[in-house]
Amino acid sequence: MIRQIDFEDVNLVHDLYDLQKASYLIEAELIRFFDIPALKESFQEFKKCGEIFFGYFEEGNLAGAVSYELVGVELNICRMVVHPSHFRKGIAKNLLIYLEESFPDIVSITVSTGRDNLPAKTLYLKNGFQFVRDIEVVPGLFISCFEKRRSIL
Template sequence: MIEKIDFENKRLVKELYELQRASYLIEAELINFYEIPPLKESFEELLESKETFFGYFEGEELAGALSYELKGNELTICRMIVDSMYFRKGIAQKLLLCLEEDKKEIPIFKVSTGRDNTPAKNLYLKNGYQLIQDIEVVPGLFISTFEKRKADWK
């Protein structure tokens, strides 16, 4: 089940916080960079986030989540998080498709991930996102940016 995460539910936000830290630690290992902003974010900073979060639940357990920001006619996916126990079970795919369906009136979706995060890159490419560019954000760390425009949707 996918539903919006209620930030008034501090227990659930704490679960999201712990899941985020574990998930981004795996990405940090993949891209060999441990200064990923969600890894450095405090619980209080997460609580103050202006992003909208959706969670994927297996029963009562939060198994994955994504967040996004909407600015004008562009939606930016800010975070994609999946519990390692649920890797390769289609959770990221389901979250992505749910978001695209929920926001189908938005013509431009954007997302970024570490260039060396092959699983994430494959997810976006498989879903019709186009690689826009690789940007060196700090020496030796490249971020891949992707975009999907309404005309590209299948």
């Protein structure tokens, strides 16, 4: 089941924060960079991020989440996290589909991930995103940017 995360539910937000840490630790290992902002973010900073989150629940437990920001007819995926014990179950794909179906008037969806995060890059490419470019965000660390454009009838 997928539903919006209520940031008034402190226990659930703690679960989301812990899930994020576990997920981004795997990405940090893949890209060999451990200063990912989400790994350094305090719980208080996380609570104030301003992003909207949808959570994927399996047997009542939070297994994955996606966050986004809307700017007009453009949606930016800020975070896509899945708990490592739930990798390869289609959770991230289901979250992408849910997000797209929730916003039928969106013209563009953007997302980025570490250049060396091959599982994430594969996910986005398999789900209709196009590679846009790599950007060096700090010396030696590159992120890959993707976009999915949709025509609205």
